[in-house]
Amino acid sequence: MADPRPVRIGVAGLTSDHVWSLVGALRALPAVEVVAVAEPIEALRRRAVEAVPGVGEHQDPEAMMAAERLDAILVCAENAAKPSIAVAALERGIAVYQDKPLAATGEQAAVIADAVGRTGGLLMCAFHTAFDPLFDEVGQLVRDGLIGTVQFARGLAGHAGLKATGVSDDFTAWLTDRSRGGGGSFVDQAGYLLTTLVTYLGPVGRISGFATTVNPEIPADIEDNTAAIVQHEGGALAAIDTRWGQVGPTPLRYSFHGTTGTLSVFYDRYELVTTSARGPEGWEPTAAPPGLTGWRAVVTPRTSYDAEAAHFVAALRDGAPLRAAVTAPTALHVQQVIDAYYESVTTGRAVTVPA
Known part of the structure; x- marks a missing residue:
């Protein structure tokens, strides 16, 4: 009881x-x-x-x-x-x-x-x-082999900026202080992307990172625009990027490119191009290049x-x-990847993530 x-x-x-x-x-x-x-x-x-x-x-x-x-x-x-x-x-x-x-x-x-x-x-x-049902749905599609073996993935995150999105002064004070927050847009936003990719594709082995500071209101020692190339221990590559200060939305959230197809995850839909003659149950057919089939499903983000x-x-x-995505071991691994990203930005070299 x-x-x-x-x-x-x-x-x-x-x-x-x-x-x-x-x-x-x-x-x-x-x-x-x-x-x-x-x-x-x-x-x-x-x-x-x-x-x-x-x-x-x-x-x-x-x-x-x-x-x-x-x-x-x-x-x-x-x-x-x-x-x-x-x-x-x-x-x-x-x-x-x-x-x-x-x-x-x-x-x-x-x-x-x-x-x-x-x-x-x-x-x-x-x-x-990790509590949006799309997190589980997309992960299951990838694990079920919808696009074969994933060779490359992409994750994007960005918003219009701290002031533009109404972030409070108290929050901004430590988000823009490296000693209190840990960095800039990467530590703030990349954790979502990394947690997703680690859940789907396994731990990260190496990362190479790039960063710029575009907004003059952001301290020069933190970043508001980032890009990183990730190599998972299983061999798949991934590209992730984050932005504080983006004009307009980021409609594409993730894409996964496998040996038999490509799955694109937008805010309002999934799109699939595949070598298979059939798509997932309930998806609608769409245009595709010759020799391939295209499929589409309308979805609603439900982060809660x-x-x-x-x-x-x-x-x-x-x-x-x-769920594994929100446990301390996963969060620690994600933080170690973030640390390796910042080391790569500083050194200009790809950095191995601690095992």
């Missing part, structure tokens, strides 16, 4: 703009209570009190954990602060639901992953796109904070397994 007691959750850090949607998703779940917040910025604590009447207020996460009876914490602090918060929680037997990425650097991420292994505690690093919050609570309350 499921434990009837409410799950009591504290929030450590309020400077990530994701926090407000995540708190709302948690509070919408049955028998879940957000009981306390810890944040040194008073204006953010005031906003939390307005959003969650009666919530306990603390300036320091460890003080909150000492004063409150908590089953879990939601960590939405700056990336460099995550290791101390997550480790303190795990050592107290408190589960951790963490905004992405795992930390600011691979070294910091390893500290968290080590604490998960040492304590046996629960930690979920929420790469939000509600789904990830429910996934974490099910793992905490019922012992349900976390």
